[in-house]
Amino acid sequence: MNFSDIKTFTYYENTVVVDGEALEVPTTLPAAIECVQFHKGRGVLEEPLMVEVPTSKYEAVLQEWLLIKTNQPVIPEAEIVRKTRNEILSGTDFTQLADYPKESQTLYATYRQELRDISLQAGFPENVTWPESPQGEIVL
Numbered sequence: 001m002n003f004s005d006i007k008t009f010t011y012y013e014n015t016v017v018v019d020g021e022a023l024e025v026p027t028t029l030p031a032a033i034e035c036v037q038f039h040k041g042r043g044v045l046e047e048p049l050m051v052e053v054p055t056s057k058y059e060a061v062l063q064e065w066l067l068i069k070t071n072q073p074v075i076p077e078a079e080i081v082r083k084t085r086n087e088i089l090s091g092t093d094f095t096q097l098a099d100y101p102k103e104s105q106t107l108y109a110t111y112r113q114e115l116r117d118i119s120l121q122a123g124f125p126e127n128v129t130w131p132e133s134p135q136g137e138i139v140l
Contacts, residue, residue, distance in 0.1 A: 003055040009038035078125035107134035
């Protein structure tokens with residue numbers, strides 16, 4: 001990846017934002033420069049002087065950002081879906097207490113089982129159909 005592959009690049013303090021994705025980098029800007037901006041087609045500007053500089057001056061910073069991004073752990077989609085499901089289940093635990101109305105308790109027991117069965121769906125984890133709660137809403 002280089003500057004011809006991206007639309008925007010912003011570098012301030014020790015943060016680099018490439019096409020809207022911000023990551024901290026260990027490199028810091030020279031003292032006289034507050035911020036570096038790149039917009040495809042307009043080049044690189046150093047602020048506060050608004051001096052245009054060649055992209056090659058910041059190519060190493062872009063490569064450092066890419067290396068950090070590449071080495072970040074990716075959370076699998078299945079883990080995200082299960083975490084969401086578990087949070088919904090936790091939020092409905094009270095519906096299974098003995099003093100909760102029996103009719104509602106039964107409805108919620110069915111709903112909670114549908115939540116537990118999400119991982120059995122054919123499209124899991126990319127294409128999950130969330131069950132409707134007894135209150136008639138899909139809670140996410």
